[in-house]
Amino acid sequence: MSAATTRSRTPDRLCAEAVDLALSAAEEAAAPGVVGEHSGLVSEGDRVVTHFFECKEFGYRGWRWAVTVARASRAKLVTLDEVVLLPGPDALQAPEWVPWSERLRPGDMGPGDLLPTDAEDLRLEPGYSGEDEPLPNSVLVSGAASVALAAELADAEDADITPGAPSDYTVVPARGSIAAVAEELGMRRARVLSRYGLHTAADRWEDAYGPTTPMAQAAPATCVSCGFLVAIGGSLGQAFGVCTNEFAPADGRVVSLAYGCGGHSEAAVMPKPPVPPPHVIDETIVDPFPLRPAADSGSVSVGADDADTAELGHS
16 A cells, blocks of 8 residues: 555544534535534545534435535645535435336326337337338249248258249148148137127227227327237237237237327337537637726716716715
8 A cells, every 4th residue: 555545544634623614614504503513524635634514404314514624735724625415324315216217117107198119129120111012021022032032941941942833743732631721720620709709809809998998099199000019810800909018008908900008109209318519618718807897987987077076966
């Protein structure tokens, strides 16, 4: 440990003895009667000491007034540095501030509330923006692009590609049978949902999460354009979907496409906070400030005779 470090941890004698100076400074900064007894001191550096006084202010239990005093090198006069109210080890403090995005919990959203989504929300990704162009894996893609895509998929899946079209096969695949198709469509069950069952289910879902609910009436947009909506299959998929927004009131529920809430993915996108420009200090221009007013700035000119001053009411 160096000598400078040892010296800085040892309180300066004159600064440590300046308790009265520190007390008077704390009483001047605080209201009368709120500064308590001297509770200790700490060395901040060479000839810099902070004195602590108890705080008797209501609502500031465990806080203390910190008065920092300093002394110049080879000087015997101790001067005041700063006075501030600081929390002590057992001080009663407000909880640490948490951003609203971290305080929000499922179920906190009500009718009329908007939940902004970050422009780079990890739960969302850009949708298909091509107007007339088919998707890369669409069956409409033909030619060399289709062959190349099939080869890439085959390499990724470690599969073999049978040359030719399915219509050239001499043997019909087993999956082309009626039973296989029925099983794939979910029809090989003892009973399936009837039209009445479809209507009653649709009525229940629309009553709970439909366009007539207060949440949907106050929503900025409907679920049909929300990125958190997952489509469902079957005939009900034409009017309903599943909500996947964890902060929305219908998370994990079947919602009507005409339903809506403030958690819409495009309702309000949080912009990035602007970065303020650096401060510019112009040190090349000097503004003169006179220490006393000009001689001709008064109501009576300099050098006026006694007669003029008498008429003006001056002696």
